[in-house]
Amino acid sequence: VGPEALSLWKSKSTFTSFGVFFLQMGWGDLGAFGEPSKETPNLDQMASEGMLFLDFYTANPLCSPSRAALLTGRLPVRNGFYTTNAHARNAYTPQDIVGGISDSELLLPELLKKAGYVNKIIGKWHLGHRPQFHPLKHGFDEWFGSPNCHFGPFDNRALPNIPVYRDWEMIGRYYEDFKIDLKTGEANLTQIYLQEALDFISKQQASQQPFFLYWAIDATHAPVYASKHFLGTSQRGLYGDAVREIDDSIGKILKHLQKLGISENTFVFFTSDNGAALISAPRQGGSNGRFLCGKQTTFEGGMREPAIAWWPGHIPAGGVSHQLGNVMDLFTTSLSLAGLQPPGDRQIDGIDLLPAILQGKLIDRPIFYYRGNEMMAVRVGLYKAHYWTWSNSWEEYSKGIDFCPGQNVSGVTTHTQEEHTTLPLLFHLGRDPGEKYPLSFASDEYQRTMERISVVVQQHKATMVPGEPQLNVCDKAVMNWSPPGCEKLGKCLKPPKSDPKKCFWPH
């Protein structure tokens, strides 16, 4: 794509809609990325019609912070989606979390809305469930889904079941009104989420309005589920059934865009919020291919994600990119496509990927791997330096909690927090994608590379202004006892007395 084509879509940019598929799936879960059962024909076709990103990352090895990062274009340590309760701890937004997305953060849908976009979130919001954090207060026009993970069933005494919202109000609760059979894994939620997407796209096409559809569904997150039609159809068991249903749904959404004749005006991106949760494997956990460990860790298995960009007529079919990308780039790239400037009053970590996508350029930029308040590692080019290593504590490990099942790299997958800040562990991810062979500290390659990386890290740390941490305080009183709309349904529950405490984040 030359400059002419670039200016062509620039002139059309107000007509570019966005679809983002953002869910939990590991790098190795797609046929296109080497899953041996090869059961994702639609995602594989999306890749062959679009561009595969092989070096794409999420902003955090856990869901809430990654989602906040995607929508703000900023690292969780800036947008507040982290904790300072203890060193280097992953944190998210369970039901008793007090915090959430701050009003001072500018979200992608807020910015797009000003440019005439209609924005819908389908699925898990996960940026806080108290009234001030409601997605419709942060730029979305429509919502169908839940504020938290679909855990449960809860007893509605100690823990209420998670509500499902349509727009401003709840319309039921998981397990009560939206069934998930924990024994068989059966639930028809993905079918509902699919229909919501198809309907929204049809409506926007009819009214000729540009849109942003954020399809953030949760079928591959434990408790994993699939609808009856897909149950038992995968070689991979229940998790594979869920993947197959998602794959099928994404195929239907893309075909719908084509049928409506708007696929060339819709930029679609597929990626994941963290690596596969190996702790839930094999029944409820996916695959990070040959990468080390999984969700919760800052090894490649925790943060390197499958990623596909699709935009027929613009992105060359069958493209492959080694651009180091990050979910935060979707913020900046979408703004660029919409002809909007990113906010100038704050640090934005996402970059505009269009030169990589449309012109095959490689933009030099680092990837930072954070766990809570600590920068654990950084990738520059093909090199990755670990400043801290940790899988999880011996105490947890002895209870059977293992983020790296079957994997053990001496001195790397450590069960104590190991500091390497004076002499980082350095890996070459081209020769050693599995992070098994640290470079010799004495080698020229180590010296040369660490000089280069140190400059990047110093600059990053010198300019870092952490946001107010939002994930420090928990209180049972803030749980989903009485969400808006509960009265009409007779589903209001009585909250206990407020008793705010430091949240406990074990890993």
Add this chain to the structure above:
Amino acid sequence: VGPEALSLWKSKSTFTSFGVFFLQMGWGDLGAFGEPSKETPNLDQMASEGMLFLDFYTANPLCSPSRAALLTGRLPVRNGFYTTNAHARNAYTPQDIVGGISDSELLLPELLKKAGYVNKIIGKWHLGHRPQFHPLKHGFDEWFGSPNCHFGPFDNRALPNIPVYRDWEMIGRYYEDFKIDLKTGEANLTQIYLQEALDFISKQQASQQPFFLYWAIDATHAPVYASKHFLGTSQRGLYGDAVREIDDSIGKILKHLQKLGISENTFVFFTSDNGAALISAPRQGGSNGRFLCGKQTTFEGGMREPAIAWWPGHIPAGGVSHQLGNVMDLFTTSLSLAGLQPPGDRQIDGIDLLPAILQGKLIDRPIFYYRGNEMMAVRVGLYKAHYWTWSNSWEEYSKGIDFCPGQNVSGVTTHTQEEHTTLPLLFHLGRDPGEKYPLSFASDEYQRTMERISVVVQQHKATMVPGEPQLNVCDKAVMNWSPPGCEKLGKCLKPPKSDPKKCFWPH
């Protein structure tokens, strides 16, 4: 493809030539199988124009026995490529091996020759280097390559450098006449092997004779090498450079077939003789993707192989097969395509894959995983039962020899030979391709599956007649001191006195 098409090629079958690319590469080394650098555009294209086999195996986790199995269609324990010197030991054909391929074995080229085929082997023979084992005595018409691995350089006193043959006679020796720079990894051998293949194909096309080309090159086997043009071009280091050169060569060979207009009459298969040698990683070893361990082991990483069938106009482009396949099937399949019957006087383990390739059928057949004289494991459908587990001895492991670097599955990757014959470890390879989660012995699934598998194993063992083991005796006197043709080159060396001993096979 229906019966009409099937009979169409049957009527043409005398015109079908064969190309087999057989080399050491891991399942995870191809972009099509999820290698993160995605540097195999030609193999990936071969897959997209042909059929990808996702459940394809070699007959042994080591080179010589696998090669003997491919050419005889028989398990190494039948064709003699195993040892009884100790229990469950891998063995091959180093320079001092006394044995080799027996005259009583019928090789694919011997059978094809009778049907008018011209057969050429390019690269490593590895079925014995003494005069009676010469490939031209076993059906090949032409040979360019070496009888053993390209180890060295040797001192020509304790160990002579390995000879390189053209047909009946040696034309030089590795390191002396065919240089490999062990420091930089530079060698132009793959280019020579490529040219040999192109010339042979041109010659056969000109004379309109059907051919069998067995391209068994060794650039990815330690010591790994690549030619100057490819050195330093891969993200993956030297090993990746070698893979890129092989990929490029295979692309050129396929294009040559197309240019000559004979691609529709040439059935081409790409696969590997064992899993990537993780012990040589990262500089000289490849990737087995997410599979467990590597070369030398009977875990999936040791024996599950990348495999692609290519036959434009016959095999539907972009096909994917879950047929359980084995390199021994290439024997039977090639005979079938040539309109020949497999020998009826002996047990053939290979099956005819044509129904799987042309009609998408799935043939129910087991895969046996042998280590030397012991059946370590068996796969039936998606289930794999381990009757014995072993990686290697504690003694070797303590010296740094590790066939499963970074991997450790308790009770599975054992460092002592563990017998499980009364209660095999059972894995479901769909849900758990990494062999990390043995099924509970108490589960219905275990009971039901083991009943089915036991029948298969009993039948296999009851009818097993092991061949005379060829890999028991070693003698320095039989080394490549004075291969035929050495006189002309002044390269004859004086052998020591014969002193036959039991070969020592440590793992």
